[in-house]
Amino acid sequence: DAGVIQSPRHEVTEMGQEVTLRCKPISGHNSLFWYRQTMMRGLELLIYFNNNVPIDDSGMPEDRFSAKMPNASFSTLKIQPSEPRDSAVYFCASCCHLGQGHQPQHFGDGTRLSIL
Amino acid sequence: GENVEQHPSTLSVQEGDSAVIKCTYSDSASNYFPWYKQELGKGPQLIIDIRSNVGEKKDQRIAVTLNKTAKHFSLHITETQPEDSAVYFCAALSGNTPLVFGKGTRLSVIA
Numbered sequence: 283d284a285g286v287i288q289s290p291r292h293e294v295t296e297m298g299q300e301v302t303l304r305c306k307p308i309s310g311h312n313s314l315f316w317y318r319q320t321m322m323r324g325l326e327l328l329i330y331f332n333n334n335v336p337i338d339d340s341g342m343p344e345d346r347f348s349a350k351m352p353n354a355s356f357s358t359l360k361i362q363p364s365e366p367r368d369s370a371v372y373f374c375a376s377c378c379h380l381g382q383g384h385q386p387q388h389f390g391d392g393t394r395l396s397i398l
Numbered sequence: 399g400e401n402v403e404q405h406p407s408t409l410s411v412q413e414g415d416s417a418v419i420k421c422t423y424s425d426s427a428s429n430y431f432p433w434y435k436q437e438l439g440k441g442p443q444l445i446i447d448i449r450s451n452v453g454e455k456k457d458q459r460i461a462v463t464l465n466k467t468a469k470h471f472s473l474h475i476t477e478t479q480p481e482d483s484a485v486y487f488c489a490a491l492s493g494n495t496p497l498v499f500g501k502g503t504r505l506s507v508i509a
Contacts, residue, residue: 286441315496324501325442325487338496373441384430384449387497389441 284308286390288374294396300362303393306355307376315387316349316359317373325373331357364397371395400425402490404500411478412508419503421488422470430491431471433462435484436502442487446473478507 287306295301307314315330329339334351342349346365351357361368371392378385401424411417423431429450434442448455448462448471455462459478464471475482485504489497 313496325499327496330496375441384447384491386432386434386444386447389434389443391439391441 286374286376286388288372288390288393290393291391292394292396294398295364296398297365298363299397300360301364301368301395301397303359303372303374303395305357305359305374305376305390307357307374308388309355310379311376311388312354312379313377313387314351314357315375315377316357317375317389319371319373319392328359364395366397369395369397400428400490400492400495400498402488402498402500404488404503406503407501408504408506410506410508413478413480415478417473417475417478417482417505417507419473419486419488419505420470421472421490421500422468423490423498424469425490425492426466426469428490428492431462431464432489432491432497433473434487434489434499436487437484445486475505478505480507480509483507 289304313332316328318326328341329349331351349359371394373389373392375387375389377387404421432447435445436442446460446462448464459476461474485502487502488500491497
């Protein structure tokens with residue numbers, strides 16, 4: 283199993299630009315999560331999907347952030363327009379195989395985003 | 399909703415000594431407690447988990463204990479090695495809600 287795959291691994295862009303982060307979950311998982319990690323705030327859950335449907339987006343900081351999951355094998359997190367305070371590491375995680383009880387989330391290696 | 403507190407935030411131990419990280423949770427309905435290890439430049443990786451019907455679980459040098467009455471659980475690492483240096487996160491799961499994570503513990507093992 284290739285695990286959760288995120289791209290790009292690093293992104294540096296100027297403020298005001300649109301940023302798109304991508305995630306491919308583990309095949310067969312029915313839940314997908316987007317997190318943001320900073321030194322100050324730790325791991326923050328931004329949004330999660332069950333069966334491609336957004337369930338809770340209360341962690342999305344502003345309307346500049348949006349996320350989609352058009353199918354079971356792909357999700358995007360978009361920031362438009364980006365601001366320097368959006369600089370962080372963004373993680374995608376996926377879980378679980380149906381009918382197998384409690385299972386952990388599996389994380390990708392993240393996208394390190396720097397907004398200049 | 400669930401709230402998970404994790405202590406200490408930083409921990410330094412001598413190589414070969416034991417390390418203990420403690421977490422408390424607030425929701426008595428929580429029934430699954432994983433621990434993650436995050437190395438530099440990587441995402442958190444599951445190292446051990448415990449379910450609420452078990453009081454203790456061990457995997458080589460790593461063990462986790464759970465006290466449901468007191469609503470706390472702990473990670474124990476014995477015979478620490480430099481490669482154990484990382485950030486460790488505890489988490490709790492209640493029902494169908496996402497995992498709730500602690501703030502993390504930065505463990506440094508000094509050779």
